[in-house]
Amino acid sequence: MAEWLTHVLIAYGLFTVCGWYVDWLDERWVAVGVVGSILPDLNRLDLVISDDLVTALLGVPFSWDGLHTIGGVTLLSAIGALLFATARQRRRAFVVLFVGGLSHLVVDLPQAYADGAMLTNLYLFPLTTWRPPTPGWYVSADRWVALVALAFALAVFLADRYRTRANRVARPAS
Template sequence: MPDVLTHVLVGYVIGMLLSLRYERLRSAHVTLAMVGALSPDFAKIDLFVPDGLVAALLGVPFSWSPLHTLVGSVLVVGLCSLLLAPEYRTQAIALFAIGALSHHVLDVLLMTPTGEAYAVFWPLTEYRLPAGGLFLSSDRWPAAVAGLCAALVWTIARYRDDPTGTGASKIE
């Protein structure tokens, strides 16, 4: 579970940093980056709807695993963008893709027994990047670091919106 929390927190940090930089981005946009950061783990739907069940229903071989690749992320981003009005799609696709990319970057940094990361670029190539060997997905410290970063960014954003720190709204 620390792995999922870390991805969400990193998505939050990235989304908040972008919203601090670009005035047009609001809290809903931060949420898009957070959901994007979780999107490669949509492959874990296998826990509820097993590959074998879908293969039996469709009558063809099936696996959820390709959703956890860059090509799978592009597919999910494209499909999710269809849920939005056309005028919001470009910005939503960018934020969703940034979140998904952050997920893949963190996963490539994982420590693996083989020293190789998963096949991020599959089906384009079977090449496996060298694993970063920085942490295990079960480690709690990445979630703690991401949580501290999220708290720092949240504090900066709050102070930026209300420099007095009193909670009073700006009167213009």
């Protein structure tokens, strides 16, 4: 659970800061980006519906692990974008969902893994099987990572509220 919270908080902070510079990236689109940040972890559906069960139902080999890749994020972002009404909203939704998903994958890269290598071979499948060594900065169960993400999100939240208040004072109502 701390891992999902970390991804959500980091995405909130990143999208909020980007919203300061991109006019259309308001709170609604920040929320869409936050949803995008958990898309790669939909591979955890295997805890509810096993790969073997889906393989038996479909009659072809199946694995949920493909969702935790750039290709999986692309596919899920495209599916999610279809939920929006206009072509402009669908394009924006795809980009925001995709960037949210990429933020998740990037945050996962420096984790410590038992074999000491990054998951780049999974992220970039089928382009490469190369796995550089990981810096091993943290494991997904480390609580300090969630605390750092919380501090970052809180700082952005406060800065955003200060900016909003300063903008209201600078632009008096007409």
